Amino acid sequence: MSSPxxxxxxxxxxxxxxxxxxxxxxxxxxxxxxxxxxxxxxxxRHVAExxxxxxxxxxxxxxxxxxxMVRVLCDIADxxxxxxxxxxxxxxxEFLTPNQDNVExxxxxxxxxxxxxxxxxxxxxSVAHTQGWLHCDIPATDxxxxxxxxxxxxxxxxxDMQMPNKVRLSTSCCAINCxxxxxxxxxxxxxxxxxxxxxxxxxxxxxxxxxxxxPVAAIRPTVVNGKRSLMVDEAKCICCGACFGACPAMExxxxxxxxxxxxxxxxxxxxxxxxxxMSIVAHNLPNNPxxxxxxxxxxxxxxxAYKAGGRPWERVGEWINRIGWKRFxxxxxxxxxxxxxxxxxxARTTFNQSAHVRF
Amino acid sequence: xVGATDASSQEVHHCGGCHAEGNGNGKFLNPTPMLDELESxxxxxxxxxxxxxxxxxxxxxxRGVMDQLEYSYNTKMGYWKGGLVTVDGxxxxxxxxxxxxxDKFPEAAEFHTMRIQPAPGLHYNxxxxxxxxxxxxxxxxxxxxxxxxxxxxxxxxxxxxxxQQCFDELNRKGWDLGGAGAGMRxxxxxxxxxxxxxxxxxxxxxxxxxxxHFVGVLHRPEWNYKLKFKFSGCPNDCTNAIMRSDLxxxxxxxxxxxxxxxxxxxxxxxxxxxxxxxxxxxxxxxKAISLKDGEMHIETRDCVRCMHCLNVMPxxxxxxxxxxxxxxxxxxxTLKVGVNMGSLVIPFMKMEDDEDIEAFxxxxxxxIDWWEDAGLDHERIGETIERVGLKQFxxxxxLEADINMVSRPRDNPYFxxxx
Amino acid sequence: MSIEVNxxxxxxxxxxxxxxxxxxxxxxxxxxxxxxxxRMEEPHWDLIKFLRNYYEEYxxxxxVKVLTKAIxxxxxxxKKEASEFLYGMFPKGPALQACKIAGLPKPTGCV
Numbered sequence: 001m002s003s004p005x006x007x008x009x010x011x012x013x014x015x016x017x018x019x020x021x022x023x024x025x026x027x028x029x030x031x032x033x034x035x036x037x038x039x040x041x042x043x044x045r046h047v048a049e050x051x052x053x054x055x056x057x058x059x060x061x062x063x064x065x066x067x068x069m070v071r072v073l074c075d076i077a078d079x080x081x082x083x084x085x086x087x088x089x090x091x092x093x094e095f096l097t098p099n100q101d102n103v104e105x106x107x108x109x110x111x112x113x114x115x116x117x118x119x120x121x122x123x124x125x126s127v128a129h130t131q132g133w134l135h136c137d138i139p140a141t142d143x144x145x146x147x148x149x150x151x152x153x154x155x156x157x158x159x160d161m162q163m164p165n166k167v168r169l170s171t172s173c174c175a176i177n178c179x180x181x182x183x184x185x186x187x188x189x190x191x192x193x194x195x196x197x198x199x200x201x202x203x204x205x206x207x208x209x210x211x212x213x214x215p216v217a218a219i220r221p222t223v224v225n226g227k228r229s230l231m232v233d234e235a236k237c238i239c240c241g242a243c244f245g246a247c248p249a250m251e252x253x254x255x256x257x258x259x260x261x262x263x264x265x266x267x268x269x270x271x272x273x274x275x276x277x278m279s280i281v282a283h284n285l286p287n288n289p290x291x292x293x294x295x296x297x298x299x300x301x302x303x304x305a306y307k308a309g310g311r312p313w314e315r316v317g318e319w320i321n322r323i324g325w326k327r328f329x330x331x332x333x334x335x336x337x338x339x340x341x342x343x344x345x346x347a348r349t350t351f352n353q354s355a356h357v358r359f
Numbered sequence: 360x361v362g363a364t365d366a367s368s369q370e371v372h373h374c375g376g377c378h379a380e381g382n383g384n385g386k387f388l389n390p391t392p393m394l395d396e397l398e399s400x401x402x403x404x405x406x407x408x409x410x411x412x413x414x415x416x417x418x419x420x421x422r423g424v425m426d427q428l429e430y431s432y433n434t435k436m437g438y439w440k441g442g443l444v445t446v447d448g449x450x451x452x453x454x455x456x457x458x459x460x461x462d463k464f465p466e467a468a469e470f471h472t473m474r475i476q477p478a479p480g481l482h483y484n485x486x487x488x489x490x491x492x493x494x495x496x497x498x499x500x501x502x503x504x505x506x507x508x509x510x511x512x513x514x515x516x517x518x519x520x521x522x523q524q525c526f527d528e529l530n531r532k533g534w535d536l537g538g539a540g541a542g543m544r545x546x547x548x549x550x551x552x553x554x555x556x557x558x559x560x561x562x563x564x565x566x567x568x569x570x571x572h573f574v575g576v577l578h579r580p581e582w583n584y585k586l587k588f589k590f591s592g593c594p595n596d597c598t599n600a601i602m603r604s605d606l607x608x609x610x611x612x613x614x615x616x617x618x619x620x621x622x623x624x625x626x627x628x629x630x631x632x633x634x635x636x637x638x639x640x641x642x643x644x645x646k647a648i649s650l651k652d653g654e655m656h657i658e659t660r661d662c663v664r665c666m667h668c669l670n671v672m673p674x675x676x677x678x679x680x681x682x683x684x685x686x687x688x689x690x691x692x693t694l695k696v697g698v699n700m701g702s703l704v705i706p707f708m709k710m711e712d713d714e715d716i717e718a719f720x721x722x723x724x725x726x727i728d729w730w731e732d733a734g735l736d737h738e739r740i741g742e743t744i745e746r747v748g749l750k751q752f753x754x755x756x757x758l759e760a761d762i763n764m765v766s767r768p769r770d771n772p773y774f775x776x777x778x
Numbered sequence: 779m780s781i782e783v784n785x786x787x788x789x790x791x792x793x794x795x796x797x798x799x800x801x802x803x804x805x806x807x808x809x810x811x812x813x814x815x816x817r818m819e820e821p822h823w824d825l826i827k828f829l830r831n832y833y834e835e836y837x838x839x840x841x842v843k844v845l846t847k848a849i850x851x852x853x854x855x856x857k858k859e860a861s862e863f864l865y866g867m868f869p870k871g872p873a874l875q876a877c878k879i880a881g882l883p884k885p886t887g888c889v
Contacts (some may be wrong), residue, residue, distance in 0.1 A: 004785060006447065006523065006527060007529040008530065008531060010446070010447065010448055010449075010526075010527075010530055010573070011530060011535070012535060012574045012578060013530070013533060013534075013547075013571070013574075014476060014535055014567070014571040014574040014577070015476040015477065015478060015534045015535070015566065015567055015570050015571070016476060016477055016478040016487070016533055016534055016535075016568045017478060017533065017567065018478035018479050018480055018482050018553075018563050018567065020484060020487070021478050021482035021484045021487065023552055026553050026554060030553065031552035031554050031558065031561060032552075032577075033552075033554060033555060033556040033558075033678075034556055034557050034674075035673045035674040035677075036554075036555075036556060036673055037673075037674075046431045046554050046555075046556070047844065054554065056554070060402065061403060061503065061505065062403045062404060062405035062408060063405070063504060064405035064408070064409075064502065064503055064504055065405075065408060065494045065502070065503045065504065066408045066411070066412040066501050066502055066503065067411065067492040067493075067495055067501040067503060068408070068411060068412050068415065068501070069408050070488060070492050070503060070505070071489065071492055073488075074485040074489055074492075077485050078485050083484050083485040083486065084482070084483070084484050084485070085483055085484075085485065085488070085507060086480065086481050086482045086483060086550070086553075087481040087483075087505050088481070089481075089506075089510075089547065089597060089598055089599070091505065091506070091547070093505075096554070114403050115403060116401065116402065116403070126510065129508075130508060131504075133428055133431035133432070133436075133437045133439070134428055135439060135454075135456060135470065135515055135516075136437060136439065137437070137439045137440055137441045137456065138437070139437040140437070141411055141435070142428070142431065142432065145397055145407050146613035147433070148400070148402055148404060148405060148406075149397070149399050149400070151397075151402035152400030152401060152402045152572065153400045154406055155400075155402055158402075175693060176692065176693055176694045177692045177693045178508050178692070179508065179510065180599060180602060180603055180692060181599070181602045181692070181698065192382050203797060203798065203799060203883060204883055204884070205838050206837060206838040206883060207838075208836060208837050208838050209736075209737070209838050212736075212737065213693075213695060213737070215695045215696060215697075229592070240693070240694075240695070242694050242695045245378075245694070248440060248441075251458075252439065253436055255434060255436060256435075257437075264534070264604070268596050268599040268600075268601050268602050268603075268665075269594070269595045269596055269597075269666070270595070270596060270663075270666060271594070271595060271666045271667040271670055272593035272642050272643075272644050272665060272667045273644060274644075275596075275601050275700060276600075276604065277698045277700065278698075287435055287511055289393060289432040289435065290393045290394065290396040290397055290432055291396055291397070310605050311637075312444075312637075312638050313638055313642055313667070313670075313671065314731070333711060344697055345696070345697060387829055442791075442793045442884065443793055443794065443871075443873060443884060443885065444793075444873040444874075445870045445871055445874055446864060446870070447869045447870065448869055448870075449870070449871065450842070450865070450870070450871025450872065450873060450874070451871070455793075457792055540873070541841065541842065541843075561864055574857070575861070576861075579842075579861055579871065580842065581841075581842035581845075581857075581861060582843060583841070583843070583845045731843060736841050
């Protein structure tokens with residue numbers, strides 16, 4: 001356990017400082033930018049009050065990167081952007097340069113290296129996602145593989161700006177949904193209660209914590225073969241998997257019984273409508289590695305319908321609000337079923353409390 | 360959108376560094392036919408990246424992890440279990456992973472992650488990033504996630520006996536671990552004043568100062584549960600603060616939107632009157648915009664600062680001059696009472712100088728103290744507020760009730776008031 | 779993995795936590811502490827006993843805030859001082875080191 005003798009005293013510095021990471025033109029005009037334009041997909045042009053202009057080239061990355069890849073990005077930054085780069089919250093990389101002449105050569109080099117330039121304006125941007133089988137301790141799938149497969153299929157939509165408004169995607173490998181709310185989200189949905197390992201439960205789990213974790217109070221203490229353990233009221237259980245995070249002896253994942261659901265209409269921006277949470281529109285899709293074609297197909301249906309029917313500036317959720325859920329299901333070819341009727345807390349707030357009907 | 364099946368057969372690019380040597384044809388890696396399916400298609404492939412790195416560095420851990428991942432793709436199950444590894448003086452920051460099937464894949468026995476706090480706004484210069492890569496390659500696998508969902512740099516794949524030395528070397532260069540467990544977590548900021556014309560406060564500075572202030576409880580978690588900050592420069596909320604953070608600091612302004620008349624006219628000239636009506640006026644959520652004698656007029660008292668018209672006409676419209684922040688609290692995802700959106704608790708706070716930052720941090724300390732006492736184990740602050748009541752929360756932290764905190768007054772008479 | 783104390787072998791997991799919680803005794807605790815480079819002194823024993831009593835009563839390890847509160851109350855410290863005192867005794871944190879020496883289950887999960 002013990003490490004070699006240390007000759008360094010920890011400095012609890014918190015976040016890395018940022019000033020040395022800002023391009024000098026940015027630093028000079030810090031807080032004094034006036035407006036921006038998007039002259040073409042993947043390129044931003046910001047103009048400061050001083051008249052200075054800074055160009056940004058944005059490109060997609062795999063998010064699960066390597067030191068080799070990061071060094072290549074550094075080479076690009078050194079060559080075209082005076083040694084500065086940054087990342088967006090959707091895992092895109094950005095290079096800032098005051099020199100317009102660097103823009104096109106930089107795009108050409110990024111594209112030749114396989115980094116798609118785009119992700120700006122009314123596009124399908126890259127996916128906020130979780131770790132999955134590569135690293136997580138409770139994953140039902142591999143988010144990175146789902147994301148790679150999905151981005152292959154919306155590659156063109158990432159690189160151009162033909163959508164009604166921006167589309168943000170997320171992917172999560174368990175129902176906790178660390179990938180977050182998005183215009184379209186892919187989230188694992190377990191379909192059966194946890195299987196309990198009674199031999200190990202009492203030695204690896206703190207029983208009251210696992211009991212307390214259940215949102216529907218379906219877990220209670222019991223004794224099995226003389227050992228303290230837990231039991232699940234399977235009629236009550238909603239298969240959320242929350243207990244598994246607290247107690248590894250309550251395995252929720254299963255190769256066949258952990259499925260995918262697709263959710264739409266999450267929006268965090270305050271622009272126009274208030275921020276909104278997502279609704280489920282497809283479920284029981286198989287967990288089908290390595291390319292999860294059934295999931296990608298549903299995403300394609302939703303994006304195709306939205307692209308055709310959305311008005312300028314309407315996000316996915318706003319488009320649905322205008323055309324109504326009935327038409328959403330018609331136009332996407334997805335099927336509404338009674339499992340999509342909310343049955344959790346505050347369910348009645350999602351019922352149609354009016355005589356407004358769409359035929 | 361291309362169909363699911365033909366997506367993978369499109370033209371294949373390999374991202375730079377994704378295939379430093381060999382690209383999987385070398386002898387170092389074992390065959391991974393399932394994972395190899397993720398090398399086709401135009402989007403940059405993380406699998407190609409991993410394979411290239413493994414063939415160049417010949418790190419056994421990478422081979423073991425690829426083998427285990429391939430196995431997961433076949434069995435559709437995950438095989439990592441948690442544990443506890445930390446560095447001296449810290450109770451959090453390393454995410455520990457042991458293989459549950461190390462007998463099968465001994466090279467994958469340990470695959471711990473170091474969470475590292477990036478600079479606010481995810482800004483880098485190449486010197487600091489190369490330094491980070493060099494240290495990481497020396498001690499770890501060389502796999503980096505940019506960035507984790509909470510906002511950390513995730514250095515993935517290190518053995519327990521190298522963690523302390525790796526940390527010490529990173530720490531010498533100004534890097535510190537991120538948060539984990541029941542304490543302050545790493546924060547996220549949008550690009551802010553570092554490029555965006557809509558930044559209503561210096562979120563990078565506020566982020567840095569606030570997280571430095573709470574650095575102790577980030578490293579030594581001792582609260583009810585996690586607590587996350589996100590700092591968005593304006594109500595477009597590019598960091599998704601309202602949904603992803605317990606404390607969502609969102610820039611705003613109190614006075615009128617600044618209008619550049621000439622630019623408005625130039626916009627209408629270029630895009631036409633239809634666009635002005637259909638894309639700007641009709642989409643204003645509170646009908647604050649109208650035409651007066653053919654000119655666009657904004658009624659400031661009706662404006663809710665949603666950002667839409669500014670987004671459509673960035674050259675013509677800008678946030679007002681009297682700028683600051685709104686604080687929303689309680690954003691979190693599903694686990695366990697369901698999705699909770701942050702709600703407004705401070706409608707406006709000036710955020711211009713160091714005094715304002717100090718006042719902000721004092722207010723946050725007050726809020727955390729209340730939560731430490733009122734909250735239950737494993738209860739996020741929004742859940743505590745929901746359970747205890749917003750009124751009780753406001754009383755507890757010394758904030759005045761404000762009509763902006765609710766979408767409307769209550770619709771039931773179930774309360775007791777001291778008349 | 780296992781540790782040996784007074785000629786008896788006790789099974790541990792890869793982090794050195796006792797697999798069978800009933801195996802714990804004070805000699806085992808001293809041995810577990812040695813593995814963490816910790817010399818057990820009176821304040822250490824006080825805390826370990828507090829942990830074990832708490833676990834006995836509630837069947838969960840106390841939250842860290844419960845520990846710091848108890849220390850603060852007993853020693854007349856503020857929260858920050860109590861936290862420093864705690865990490866002074868157990869530099870890699872109460873969850874990792876104190877729970878291990880007290881023979882409690884390994885805390886789980888990252889969410």
